[in-house]
Amino acid sequence: MSATHLGHVHQFVPGNGTDDIVLLMLHGTGGDEHDLIPLARALRPGAAVLSPRGNVLENGMPRFFRRLAEGVLDLDDLARRTDELTLFIGRAAEQYGIDSAKLVAVGFSNGANIAASVLLRHPGALQRAVLLSPMLPFEPETNPALTGTGVFIGAGRRDAIIPIAQAERLGELLKASGADVTLFEHDGGHTITNDELTAVRTWLSR
Ligand code: MLT
Numbered sequence: 391m392s393a394t395h396l397g398h399v400h401q402f403v404p405g406n407g408t409d410d411i412v413l414l415m416l417h418g419t420g421g422d423e424h425d426l427i428p429l430a431r432a433l434r435p436g437a438a439v440l441s442p443r444g445n446v447l448e449n450g451m452p453r454f455f456r457r458l459a460e461g462v463l464d465l466d467d468l469a470r471r472t473d474e475l476t477l478f479i480g481r482a483a484e485q486y487g488i489d490s491a492k493l494v495a496v497g498f499s500n501g502a503n504i505a506a507s508v509l510l511r512h513p514g515a516l517q518r519a520v521l522l523s524p525m526l527p528f529e530p531e532t533n534p535a536l537t538g539t540g541v542f543i544g545a546g547r548r549d550a551i552i553p554i555a556q557a558e559r560l561g562e563l564l565k566a567s568g569a570d571v572t573l574f575e576h577d578g579g580h581t582i583t584n585d586e587l588t589a590v591r592t593w594l595s596r
Pocket residue numbers: 418419457460461462463499500501503551
């Protein structure tokens with residue numbers, strides 16, 4: 391089902407009854423609410439999928455927040471869009487009867503960065519998150535309270551867009567904030583590798 395309400399154009403695909411997880415799929419720059427459905431299917435074939443489209447357009451390409459240049463984020467817009475997405479998650483949970491303990495965010499690139507921003511700005515809004523090719527979107531003034539939050543970070547050693555040190559720094563900050571962090575590094579670039587998919591599958595079934 392596609393819908394324009396709740397603050398984001400989105401798609402909600404109910405699960406087939408064999409899996410109680412709900413995957414919140416957050417696309418990269420230029421993606422949309424359809425983009426990551428195959429990834430969701432590859433990760434958990436029977437899970438429900440909630441997939442919003444980013445509300446910002448950059449040269450016609452949807453994103454979850456504005457940036458000033460590649461890797462240079464518009465932090466005011468990021469804060470506003472992070473609040474907007476957090477509201478959407480709450481509204482969608484109510485609308486579709488989603489148990490927030492069963493919701494797992496899976497973001498790639500720009501989608502991973504907004505998910506990281508939700509973790510840092512609204513601790514507790516996401517209990518589990520898979521961040522693929524992320525960066526540290528901003529340095530919080532104080533560490534958020536993330537005990538009980540599980541985070542998988544996947545990052546490529548040859549990522550030319552986001553240096554791997556950014557993903558490592560994000561992992562350290564989340565760990566220092568109490569999150570249970572799994573860092574998976576691969577030899578690829580700004581992409582999702584097969585080994586990474588296998589590692590995410592294993593992590594999701596823990
Ligand atoms: C971002 O703006 O979120 C990062 O530069 C990643 C990207 O979307 O290219």
